[in-house]
Amino acid sequence: MPRLDESLLTHLPPFDGLSRTDIRRILDGAVSRRFEIGADIFREGEPADRFFLLLDGYIRVVRTTESGEQITVLHIPAGQLFGIARAIGRETYPGRAVAAAECIVLCWPTALWDDFTRQYPGFTLSMARTVGVRLGEIQSRMQELATLHVEARIATALLRLITQTGRQTEAGVEIDFPLTRQDLSEMTGTTLHTVSRLLSAWQREGVVQSQHRRITVLDRARLEACAQHRG
Amino acid sequence: MPRLDESLLTHLPPFDGLSRTDIRRILDGAVSRRFEIGADIFREGEPADRFFLLLDGYIRVVRTTESGEQITVLHIPAGQLFGIARAIGRETYPGRAVAAAECIVLCWPTALWDDFTRQYPGFTLSMARTVGVRLGEIQSRMQELATLHVEARIATALLRLITQTGRQTEAGVEIDFPLTRQDLSEMTGTTLHTVSRLLSAWQREGVVQSQHRRITVLDRARLEACAQHRG
């Protein structure tokens, strides 16, 4: 395998401010891997023997209920560490990580985690922040599920997605990985039918445009209005 | 203020295994306070300038939506640290902590947090575990909100409460702090009316018994059956 370039890490929060030598050492402990869209990077309950950095692509973390339904817990954009069960004192992964788009990741054996926290002082704090942000996001999602109507939840989900991963096009902002109605329903705790009906309605009104797993938001303001609607 | 007794801490996870001298020093940095039922211990968004240990009582962590609805994020039983924003890299409290029963807490200035993590090696790991457990609980709640019907959600909430804080009585297991229908509805993302109807029905069937904010579960098995019911 070719040597990984140091510039991959120099601007990412957990590693910025480290010396070239340190980064070199960290990279030398890593392996890079590629995952096809839809592939599992790790599964719920597996021993957390690696942690990962997403260099490119997009990850969806999902949990599966006893009855087989899936719900999406988080989306993780490129540039972030994930699979960091160790940061929350766990020995196993708390969910399944699926490649929502084609992904390039670096991975390290969990054994190195303790080295990192010991040797690179900013690492621990950076991890704590990451956990804090994700916890906050999950809490918000919970709040939405508890208080908003389906329409507002889907609007919120779309807004979050275009904020995190939007790509500006001439028509509007496109979510830059393929997303099915089913995926959206798993993010919002509803059914694909309801999502389909709503997107159709919004498309008629010119708020969004979609065809075959590509969704573009044309009128962000209107979507924000939907998201506000009390339920 | 009288000196606090060392036995308060010796058996609690973050401090067990520490020497008497260490515990003495930790206690000398603490202040103990009492909170009436319903009192706020801290509020959402306030600078997190203290962290707390709940010696006795019961804490409810709630968030308030823009439109004024409240949802209960967590319940914290006696013996746990809370207000540990620092462990997740935050400067402010992410929710409001309310005394669900009369509470006795120890509190430390956040400035001591870094001392604790530096001087007592088990502290950091213990905190990570606490965060992990709470994150897991929140995720489960989210999953429930997304996939279960109201009946199953309320059943699950009651089961969780009696497990965490149940007190065995001759009739069954009683939740040992006062809990209104409103409180239960804020835990399960529904209305107090629906909760009331359901508890009435369960009372007719002999599953639970309740009067004025005291709820006793008589038939745990039946409640578990309700909680399983697919939605």
Place this chain on the structure above:
DNA sequence: CTGATTCTTTGAGCAAGCGCAAAGTCCGAC
């Protein structure tokens, strides 16, 4: 004891959104 307050119960009507079903469309593989 009395009045105020907070908590609970119950009814009636209604709408959001789910389940079911069936057909239509797009894409990729061969």
Place this chain on the structure above:
DNA sequence: GTCGGACTTTGCGCTTGCTCAAAGAATCAG
């Protein structure tokens, strides 16, 4: 190019659980 599979659309009926409304307990302060 066409076949198969995955994804999407849409209609209809029905249930869950919400809203609105009003009255009935229990508790507490004075």
